[in-house]
Amino acid sequence: MKKKSIMLIGILVISSLLGACGSYKFEPTLNIEVEDFSLTNQNNKEVSLNDLKGKPWLAMFIFTNCTTVCPPMTFNMTEIQTALQDKDIKDYNIVAFSVDPEVDTPEVLTNYLKSYSVADKSKWQLLTGYKQEYIEQFARKSFNSLVKKSPNSDQVVHMSRFYLVNADGQVVKDYDGTTDVPMETIVADMKALTK
Template sequence: MKKKSIMLVLILALSSILTACGSYKFEPEMNIEVKDFSVTNQKNEQVGLDDFKGKPWLAMFIFTNCNSICPPMTFNMTEVQKALQDKGVEDYQIVAFSVDPEVDKPDVLTNYLKPYSVPDESKWQLLTGYDQKYIEQFARQSFNSLVVNDPNSDQVTHTGSYYLVNADGIVVKDYDGNTNVPVDTIVADMKALTK
Protein backbone atom coordinates (compact mmCIF):
# COMPACT_ATOMS: atom_id res chain seq x y z
CA MET A 1 0.00 0.00 0.00
CA LYS A 2 2.84 2.39 0.87
CA LYS A 3 4.51 1.69 -2.48
CA LYS A 4 1.30 2.58 -4.34
CA SER A 5 0.94 5.83 -2.37
CA ILE A 6 4.56 6.79 -3.01
CA MET A 7 4.17 5.95 -6.69
CA LEU A 8 1.00 8.08 -6.93
CA VAL A 9 2.73 11.02 -5.25
CA LEU A 10 5.67 10.69 -7.67
CA ILE A 11 3.36 10.59 -10.69
CA LEU A 12 1.47 13.66 -9.49
CA ALA A 13 4.73 15.50 -8.80
CA LEU A 14 6.07 14.60 -12.23
CA SER A 15 2.89 15.74 -13.97
CA SER A 16 3.06 19.05 -12.06
CA ILE A 17 6.66 19.57 -13.14
CA LEU A 18 5.83 18.81 -16.77
CA THR A 19 2.87 21.22 -16.67
CA ALA A 20 5.10 23.92 -15.19
CA CYS A 21 7.75 23.27 -17.84
CA GLY A 22 5.48 24.38 -20.65
CA SER A 23 3.82 21.21 -21.83
CA TYR A 24 0.48 23.08 -21.78
CA LYS A 25 -1.71 21.80 -24.60
CA PHE A 26 -4.27 24.18 -26.04
CA GLU A 27 -7.71 22.63 -26.47
CA PRO A 28 -10.17 24.51 -28.71
CA GLU A 29 -13.73 24.65 -27.35
CA MET A 30 -15.41 26.39 -30.28
CA ASN A 31 -15.17 26.30 -34.05
CA ILE A 32 -16.90 29.32 -35.60
CA GLU A 33 -15.59 30.98 -38.74
CA VAL A 34 -15.52 34.78 -38.47
CA LYS A 35 -17.41 36.22 -41.45
CA ASP A 36 -15.44 38.52 -43.71
CA PHE A 37 -15.82 42.21 -42.87
CA SER A 38 -14.66 45.63 -43.99
CA VAL A 39 -14.93 48.28 -41.28
CA THR A 40 -13.24 51.42 -39.95
CA ASN A 41 -10.86 51.54 -36.98
CA GLN A 42 -10.21 54.33 -34.50
CA LYS A 43 -7.56 55.79 -36.83
CA ASN A 44 -10.20 56.08 -39.59
CA GLU A 45 -8.48 53.31 -41.57
CA GLN A 46 -10.34 50.58 -43.45
CA VAL A 47 -9.58 47.16 -42.01
CA GLY A 48 -10.96 43.71 -42.68
CA LEU A 49 -10.64 40.12 -41.64
CA ASP A 50 -7.52 39.61 -43.79
CA ASP A 51 -5.72 42.29 -41.74
CA PHE A 52 -6.04 40.08 -38.65
CA LYS A 53 -5.20 36.73 -40.18
CA GLY A 54 -1.78 35.24 -39.54
CA LYS A 55 -1.82 35.85 -35.78
CA PRO A 56 -4.29 35.16 -32.98
CA TRP A 57 -6.52 37.91 -31.66
CA LEU A 58 -8.83 38.58 -28.76
CA ALA A 59 -12.21 40.03 -29.68
CA MET A 60 -14.81 41.73 -27.54
CA PHE A 61 -17.91 43.88 -27.95
CA ILE A 62 -18.03 47.29 -26.27
CA PHE A 63 -19.38 50.83 -26.69
CA THR A 64 -18.21 54.16 -25.37
CA ASN A 65 -21.45 55.20 -23.60
CA CYS A 66 -21.75 51.88 -21.77
CA ASN A 67 -22.60 52.31 -18.10
CA SER A 68 -22.33 48.66 -17.08
CA ILE A 69 -19.87 45.97 -18.25
CA CYS A 70 -17.70 47.78 -20.83
CA PRO A 71 -15.47 49.70 -18.39
CA PRO A 72 -14.54 46.58 -16.37
CA MET A 73 -14.12 44.56 -19.58
CA THR A 74 -11.76 47.16 -21.01
CA PHE A 75 -9.81 47.43 -17.76
CA ASN A 76 -9.58 43.64 -17.55
CA MET A 77 -8.29 43.48 -21.13
CA THR A 78 -5.47 45.87 -20.18
CA GLU A 79 -4.60 43.43 -17.38
CA VAL A 80 -4.59 40.57 -19.89
CA GLN A 81 -2.30 42.61 -22.11
CA LYS A 82 0.10 43.29 -19.22
CA ALA A 83 0.22 39.55 -18.49
CA LEU A 84 0.87 38.82 -22.19
CA GLN A 85 3.78 41.28 -22.12
CA ASP A 86 5.14 39.72 -18.93
CA LYS A 87 5.18 36.30 -20.65
CA GLY A 88 6.79 37.66 -23.82
CA VAL A 89 3.75 37.16 -26.06
CA GLU A 90 3.93 39.85 -28.76
CA ASP A 91 2.30 38.59 -31.96
CA TYR A 92 -1.42 39.28 -31.39
CA GLN A 93 -4.16 41.90 -31.69
CA ILE A 94 -7.00 43.05 -29.45
CA VAL A 95 -10.12 43.79 -31.50
CA ALA A 96 -13.10 45.62 -29.99
CA PHE A 97 -16.25 45.88 -32.09
CA SER A 98 -18.49 48.81 -31.16
CA VAL A 99 -22.10 47.78 -30.63
CA ASP A 100 -23.19 51.43 -30.88
CA PRO A 101 -21.72 52.48 -34.24
CA GLU A 102 -23.97 55.54 -34.67
CA VAL A 103 -22.30 57.17 -31.64
CA ASP A 104 -18.89 55.49 -31.80
CA LYS A 105 -17.32 57.24 -34.77
CA PRO A 106 -13.52 56.92 -35.19
CA ASP A 107 -12.81 60.21 -33.33
CA VAL A 108 -14.92 59.03 -30.38
CA LEU A 109 -13.16 55.65 -30.32
CA THR A 110 -9.75 57.37 -30.45
CA ASN A 111 -10.40 58.81 -27.00
CA TYR A 112 -11.96 55.68 -25.51
CA LEU A 113 -8.74 54.13 -24.17
CA LYS A 114 -7.37 57.33 -22.58
CA PRO A 115 -8.68 56.62 -19.03
CA TYR A 116 -7.05 53.17 -19.05
CA SER A 117 -3.41 52.21 -18.52
CA VAL A 118 -2.98 50.44 -21.85
CA PRO A 119 0.46 48.78 -22.10
CA ASP A 120 0.59 48.92 -25.91
CA GLU A 121 -2.14 50.79 -27.79
CA SER A 122 -0.71 49.72 -31.14
CA LYS A 123 -2.16 46.25 -30.55
CA TRP A 124 -5.73 47.59 -30.16
CA GLN A 125 -8.21 47.90 -33.01
CA LEU A 126 -11.47 49.65 -32.06
CA LEU A 127 -13.92 49.07 -34.88
CA THR A 128 -16.97 50.89 -36.26
CA GLY A 129 -18.26 51.99 -39.68
CA TYR A 130 -21.35 49.78 -39.97
CA ASP A 131 -24.98 50.05 -38.89
CA GLN A 132 -26.72 48.59 -35.85
CA LYS A 133 -28.40 45.75 -37.74
CA TYR A 134 -25.04 44.71 -39.20
CA ILE A 135 -23.26 44.38 -35.83
CA GLU A 136 -26.19 42.46 -34.33
CA GLN A 137 -26.09 39.92 -37.19
CA PHE A 138 -22.28 39.83 -37.34
CA ALA A 139 -21.98 39.14 -33.59
CA ARG A 140 -24.49 36.32 -33.81
CA GLN A 141 -23.07 34.70 -36.96
CA SER A 142 -19.35 35.13 -36.25
CA PHE A 143 -19.20 34.78 -32.45
CA ASN A 144 -22.52 33.24 -31.44
CA SER A 145 -22.85 36.41 -29.37
CA LEU A 146 -25.90 38.48 -28.45
CA VAL A 147 -26.09 42.20 -29.32
CA VAL A 148 -29.46 43.93 -28.90
CA ASN A 149 -30.12 47.66 -29.12
CA ASP A 150 -32.46 49.02 -26.42
CA PRO A 151 -34.78 51.49 -28.22
CA ASN A 152 -35.85 53.00 -24.88
CA SER A 153 -32.35 54.08 -23.78
CA ASP A 154 -28.86 54.86 -25.05
CA GLN A 155 -27.66 51.43 -23.92
CA VAL A 156 -27.00 48.27 -25.95
CA THR A 157 -27.27 44.79 -24.47
CA HIS A 158 -24.29 42.57 -25.26
CA THR A 159 -22.29 39.72 -23.77
CA GLY A 160 -19.31 40.23 -21.49
CA SER A 161 -17.13 37.65 -23.18
CA TYR A 162 -13.70 37.73 -24.74
CA TYR A 163 -13.28 35.55 -27.82
CA LEU A 164 -10.04 33.93 -28.88
CA VAL A 165 -9.69 33.87 -32.66
CA ASN A 166 -6.88 31.83 -34.19
CA ALA A 167 -4.60 32.88 -37.04
CA ASP A 168 -7.05 31.44 -39.59
CA GLY A 169 -9.96 33.58 -38.39
CA ILE A 170 -11.72 30.83 -36.42
CA VAL A 171 -13.21 31.52 -32.98
CA VAL A 172 -11.78 28.72 -30.86
CA LYS A 173 -12.59 29.73 -27.28
CA ASP A 174 -14.42 32.27 -25.15
CA TYR A 175 -13.80 33.58 -21.63
CA ASP A 176 -15.56 35.70 -19.03
CA GLY A 177 -14.29 39.22 -19.64
CA ASN A 178 -16.22 40.90 -16.87
CA THR A 179 -15.93 39.37 -13.40
CA ASN A 180 -13.92 36.14 -13.26
CA VAL A 181 -11.37 36.74 -15.99
CA PRO A 182 -9.07 33.70 -16.37
CA VAL A 183 -5.98 35.78 -17.19
CA ASP A 184 -3.50 32.91 -16.81
CA THR A 185 -5.55 30.65 -19.09
CA ILE A 186 -5.91 33.37 -21.73
CA VAL A 187 -2.16 33.99 -21.67
CA ALA A 188 -1.39 30.26 -21.90
CA ASP A 189 -3.83 29.87 -24.81
CA MET A 190 -2.43 32.89 -26.65
CA LYS A 191 1.10 31.66 -26.08
CA ALA A 192 0.16 28.23 -27.47
CA LEU A 193 -1.39 29.81 -30.58
CA THR A 194 1.57 32.09 -31.29
CA LYS A 195 4.11 29.26 -31.42
Protein backbone atom coordinates in the same frame (compact mmCIF):
# COMPACT_ATOMS: atom_id res chain seq x y z
CA MET B 1 13.27 4.65 6.13
CA LYS B 2 15.99 6.95 4.77
CA LYS B 3 15.81 5.19 1.40
CA LYS B 4 12.01 5.77 1.22
CA SER B 5 12.42 9.47 2.06
CA ILE B 6 15.05 9.94 -0.64
CA MET B 7 12.85 8.08 -3.13
CA LEU B 8 9.82 10.20 -2.22
CA ILE B 9 11.82 13.41 -2.60
CA GLY B 10 13.09 12.16 -5.98
CA ILE B 11 9.54 11.42 -7.17
CA LEU B 12 8.36 14.86 -6.04
CA VAL B 13 11.24 16.61 -7.81
CA ILE B 14 10.64 14.68 -11.06
CA SER B 15 6.87 15.31 -11.00
CA SER B 16 7.34 19.02 -10.35
CA LEU B 17 9.85 19.23 -13.22
CA LEU B 18 7.45 17.44 -15.55
CA GLY B 19 4.66 19.79 -14.46
CA ALA B 20 6.79 22.81 -15.31
CA CYS B 21 7.78 21.53 -18.76
CA GLY B 22 4.93 23.18 -20.61
CA SER B 23 2.41 20.40 -20.23
CA TYR B 24 -0.44 22.84 -20.99
CA LYS B 25 -2.45 21.67 -23.99
CA PHE B 26 -4.72 24.10 -25.81
CA GLU B 27 -8.24 22.72 -26.19
CA PRO B 28 -10.61 24.65 -28.50
CA THR B 29 -14.21 24.73 -27.29
CA LEU B 30 -15.73 26.58 -30.26
CA ASN B 31 -15.38 26.46 -34.03
CA ILE B 32 -17.10 29.47 -35.60
CA GLU B 33 -15.82 31.11 -38.77
CA VAL B 34 -15.70 34.91 -38.57
CA GLU B 35 -17.37 36.33 -41.66
CA ASP B 36 -15.32 38.65 -43.83
CA PHE B 37 -15.36 42.33 -42.90
CA SER B 38 -13.73 45.65 -43.72
CA LEU B 39 -14.38 48.25 -41.00
CA THR B 40 -12.96 51.53 -39.71
CA ASN B 41 -10.72 51.65 -36.64
CA GLN B 42 -10.07 54.38 -34.06
CA ASN B 43 -7.33 55.83 -36.31
CA ASN B 44 -9.82 56.15 -39.19
CA LYS B 45 -8.06 53.34 -41.09
CA GLU B 46 -9.73 50.39 -42.77
CA VAL B 47 -9.19 47.04 -41.03
CA SER B 48 -10.30 43.80 -42.66
CA LEU B 49 -10.45 40.21 -41.49
CA ASN B 50 -7.59 39.57 -43.90
CA ASP B 51 -5.45 42.18 -42.10
CA LEU B 52 -5.90 40.25 -38.85
CA LYS B 53 -5.17 36.80 -40.27
CA GLY B 54 -1.81 35.29 -39.46
CA LYS B 55 -2.00 36.15 -35.74
CA PRO B 56 -4.47 35.17 -33.02
CA TRP B 57 -6.68 37.92 -31.60
CA LEU B 58 -8.94 38.58 -28.67
CA ALA B 59 -12.31 40.11 -29.54
CA MET B 60 -14.97 41.83 -27.48
CA PHE B 61 -18.14 43.85 -28.03
CA ILE B 62 -18.28 47.20 -26.21
CA PHE B 63 -19.53 50.78 -26.54
CA THR B 64 -18.28 54.03 -25.07
CA ASN B 65 -21.54 55.16 -23.39
CA CYS B 66 -21.87 51.84 -21.58
CA THR B 67 -22.68 52.25 -17.88
CA THR B 68 -22.33 48.59 -16.85
CA VAL B 69 -20.00 45.89 -18.24
CA CYS B 70 -17.82 47.73 -20.81
CA PRO B 71 -15.55 49.65 -18.41
CA PRO B 72 -14.57 46.50 -16.46
CA MET B 73 -14.23 44.53 -19.71
CA THR B 74 -11.91 47.12 -21.20
CA PHE B 75 -9.89 47.35 -17.98
CA ASN B 76 -9.61 43.53 -17.85
CA MET B 77 -8.41 43.47 -21.46
CA THR B 78 -5.66 45.98 -20.58
CA GLU B 79 -4.64 43.66 -17.72
CA ILE B 80 -4.55 40.71 -20.13
CA GLN B 81 -2.31 42.70 -22.45
CA THR B 82 0.08 43.48 -19.59
CA ALA B 83 0.16 39.75 -18.72
CA LEU B 84 0.88 38.91 -22.39
CA GLN B 85 3.77 41.39 -22.37
CA ASP B 86 5.10 39.88 -19.13
CA LYS B 87 5.24 36.49 -20.91
CA ASP B 88 6.92 38.09 -23.95
CA ILE B 89 3.97 37.24 -26.25
CA LYS B 90 4.03 39.71 -29.13
CA ASP B 91 2.14 38.35 -32.17
CA TYR B 92 -1.51 39.11 -31.40
CA ASN B 93 -4.22 41.76 -31.75
CA ILE B 94 -7.04 43.01 -29.55
CA VAL B 95 -10.24 43.83 -31.44
CA ALA B 96 -13.21 45.66 -29.97
CA PHE B 97 -16.35 45.93 -32.09
CA SER B 98 -18.54 48.90 -31.15
CA VAL B 99 -22.17 47.90 -30.60
CA ASP B 100 -23.20 51.56 -30.82
CA PRO B 101 -21.57 52.65 -34.10
CA GLU B 102 -23.63 55.82 -34.57
CA VAL B 103 -22.17 57.30 -31.36
CA ASP B 104 -18.76 55.60 -31.49
CA THR B 105 -16.92 57.50 -34.21
CA PRO B 106 -13.16 56.92 -34.61
CA GLU B 107 -12.49 60.07 -32.57
CA VAL B 108 -14.80 58.94 -29.74
CA LEU B 109 -13.11 55.51 -29.71
CA THR B 110 -9.64 57.11 -29.60
CA ASN B 111 -10.66 59.19 -26.58
CA TYR B 112 -12.20 56.12 -24.93
CA LEU B 113 -8.94 54.18 -25.25
CA LYS B 114 -6.98 57.12 -23.83
CA SER B 115 -8.90 56.80 -20.56
CA TYR B 116 -7.27 53.39 -19.93
CA SER B 117 -3.69 52.46 -19.15
CA VAL B 118 -2.87 50.51 -22.31
CA ALA B 119 0.50 48.76 -22.54
CA ASP B 120 0.68 48.84 -26.36
CA LYS B 121 -1.97 50.79 -28.30
CA SER B 122 -0.64 49.48 -31.63
CA LYS B 123 -2.20 46.08 -30.86
CA TRP B 124 -5.72 47.54 -30.40
CA GLN B 125 -8.31 47.82 -33.16
CA LEU B 126 -11.52 49.53 -31.99
CA LEU B 127 -13.89 49.08 -34.92
CA THR B 128 -16.89 51.10 -36.11
CA GLY B 129 -18.29 52.56 -39.34
CA TYR B 130 -21.33 50.34 -39.91
CA LYS B 131 -25.07 50.28 -39.26
CA GLN B 132 -26.63 48.97 -36.05
CA GLU B 133 -28.29 46.11 -37.96
CA TYR B 134 -24.90 45.04 -39.30
CA ILE B 135 -23.25 44.61 -35.90
CA GLU B 136 -26.28 42.75 -34.53
CA GLN B 137 -26.21 40.14 -37.31
CA PHE B 138 -22.38 40.05 -37.44
CA ALA B 139 -22.13 39.31 -33.70
CA ARG B 140 -24.73 36.56 -34.00
CA LYS B 141 -23.25 34.88 -37.10
CA SER B 142 -19.54 35.27 -36.37
CA PHE B 143 -19.43 34.95 -32.58
CA ASN B 144 -22.78 33.41 -31.61
CA SER B 145 -23.16 36.56 -29.51
CA LEU B 146 -26.19 38.71 -28.73
CA VAL B 147 -26.21 42.45 -29.54
CA LYS B 148 -29.50 44.38 -29.32
CA LYS B 149 -30.07 48.11 -29.14
CA SER B 150 -33.03 49.14 -27.01
CA PRO B 151 -35.27 51.64 -28.84
CA ASN B 152 -36.07 53.46 -25.57
CA SER B 153 -32.55 53.76 -24.16
CA ASP B 154 -29.02 54.85 -25.05
CA GLN B 155 -27.77 51.49 -23.76
CA VAL B 156 -27.12 48.41 -25.91
CA VAL B 157 -27.62 44.87 -24.66
CA HIS B 158 -24.59 42.71 -25.45
CA MET B 159 -22.67 39.77 -24.04
CA SER B 160 -19.69 40.36 -21.78
CA ARG B 161 -17.44 37.66 -23.23
CA PHE B 162 -13.92 37.72 -24.61
CA TYR B 163 -13.48 35.64 -27.76
CA LEU B 164 -10.24 33.99 -28.86
CA VAL B 165 -9.87 33.95 -32.65
CA ASN B 166 -7.10 31.89 -34.19
CA ALA B 167 -4.76 32.99 -36.99
CA ASP B 168 -7.18 31.56 -39.60
CA GLY B 169 -10.11 33.71 -38.43
CA GLN B 170 -12.04 31.10 -36.45
CA VAL B 171 -13.44 31.67 -32.97
CA VAL B 172 -11.99 28.82 -30.93
CA LYS B 173 -12.78 29.79 -27.34
CA ASP B 174 -14.62 32.31 -25.18
CA TYR B 175 -14.18 33.53 -21.61
CA ASP B 176 -15.91 35.65 -18.99
CA GLY B 177 -14.86 39.25 -19.58
CA THR B 178 -16.06 40.90 -16.38
CA THR B 179 -15.82 39.20 -12.99
CA ASP B 180 -14.24 35.74 -13.28
CA VAL B 181 -11.71 36.46 -16.03
CA PRO B 182 -9.43 33.41 -16.39
CA MET B 183 -6.33 35.54 -16.99
CA GLU B 184 -3.79 32.68 -16.78
CA THR B 185 -5.81 30.48 -19.14
CA ILE B 186 -6.18 33.29 -21.70
CA VAL B 187 -2.44 33.99 -21.62
CA ALA B 188 -1.65 30.24 -21.92
CA ASP B 189 -4.09 29.90 -24.83
CA MET B 190 -2.63 32.92 -26.62
CA LYS B 191 0.86 31.55 -26.10
CA ALA B 192 -0.20 28.18 -27.54
CA LEU B 193 -1.68 29.87 -30.63
CA THR B 194 1.33 32.13 -31.26
CA LYS B 195 3.81 29.23 -31.43
